[in-house]
Amino acid sequence: MCEFCLKHGEGEKWYLQAKNYSEDLLSDIERRKFIEEFSNPDALARGSAGLERLGKAPAFIRDIFRRITARKMKKVHFGQVVPIEDIERIFGFTNSITRVACVCRRINLGEEKRYCYGISLSPDGGKFTGILRGADNSFFNGPDTSGFETLTRDEAMSAFRSHEREGLCHTVWTFHTPFIGGICNCDRSDCLAMRSTVTHAVPVMFRAEYVAEVISEECTGCRECMRVCQFGAVTYSASNKKAVIDQRWCYGCGICRSVCRKNAIRLEDRSKVPVAAKLW
Ligand code: SF4
Numbered sequence: 024m025c026e027f028c029l030k031h032g033e034g035e036k037w038y039l040q041a042k043n044y045s046e047d048l049l050s051d052i053e054r055r056k057f058i059e060e061f062s063n064p065d066a067l068a069r070g071s072a073g074l075e076r077l078g079k080a081p082a083f084i085r086d087i088f089r090r091i092t093a094r095k096m097k098k099v100h101f102g103q104v105v106p107i108e109d110i111e112r113i114f115g116f117t118n119s120i121t122r123v124a125c126v127c128r129r130i131n132l133g134e135e136k137r138y139c140y141g142i143s144l145s146p147d148g149g150k151f152t153g154i155l156r157g158a159d160n161s162f163f164n165g166p167d168t169s170g171f172e173t174l175t176r177d178e179a180m181s182a183f184r185s186h187e188r189e190g191l192c193h194t195v196w197t198f199h200t201p202f203i204g205g206i207c208n209c210d211r212s213d214c215l216a217m218r219s220t221v222t223h224a225v226p227v228m229f230r231a232e233y234v235a236e237v238i239s240e241e242c243t244g245c246r247e248c249m250r251v252c253q254f255g256a257v258t259y260s261a262s263n264k265k266a267v268i269d270q271r272w273c274y275g276c277g278i279c280r281s282v283c284r285k286n287a288i289r290l291e292d293r294s295k296v297p298v299a300a301k302l303w
């Protein structure tokens with residue numbers, strides 16, 4: 024279990040606890056302010072540029088920066104990779120799902136890509152949607168700022184299956200931990216959080232509570248799983264013509280599983296896989 028499960032999940036998966044999505048948490052003024060200011064494009068662009076500069080800094084500076092950033096982000100805005108079956112469980116108890124444009128893609132691609140979802144326990148989004156309305160609407164809703172796009176659970180699941188086919192990794196996000204207000208669909212080239220965590224080793228999200236493994240007898244060695252893994256965890260064994268997952272690198276997103284036509288990949292509980300159990 025990740026440290027958020029221990030602190031905010033009462034020993035279960037923290038993102039499956041309804042209390043972490045509650046309206047009560049939104050009464051906190053600091054949290055509301057943080058959410059309102061979240062769409063500030065200048066701050067995000069500065070963060071992105073800072074990450075690129077970090078690579079040129081001496082090792083000890085990078086190390087200090089990593090530790091300070093991770094500690095701070097765990098308090099304000101931290102994520103975790105979540106496979107699609109747990110996304111479905113979250114949608115099972117949330118009552119409102121709102122789709123908005125992804126702020127990272129706005130900055131990096133200059134395009135509106137509706138890959139992010141606001142979730143709430145209250146019908147019509149409750150206070151959370153109210154707060155988002157007070158933020159920069161053009162950022163969340165693109166050129167059409169008239170309203171938020173609301174999805175039913177079935178529509179949301181169908182959208183997530185489509186994101187999964189695109190190879191995007193599902194992640195939940197806190198807005199002043201432990202409140203969870205969003206689920207994103209990330210890729211390494213465009214998503215600031217994923218680049219920060221994976222490319223620059225400045226962690227702002229946990230790996231999933233799972234890791235993948237190949238069922239060797241079923242694998243035909245087609246290498247489709249290698250093509251979609253954004254974390255470099257899959258290699259190919261030329262000698263036995265099978266895919267091999269290095270569980271030390273696996274983030275447990277399950278995207279490789281979804282492209283495997285032979286059902287040769289399964290997700291295991293991270294805690295039961297000794298080599299990965301303490302890797303977050
Ligand atoms: S996609 Fe499935 S069958 Fe193909 S190499 Fe990967 S595990 Fe094997």
Ligand code: SF4
Nearest residue numbers: 252273274276277279
């Ligand atoms: S091996 Fe599969 S589950 Fe693990 S990170 Fe890569 S795509 Fe995700």
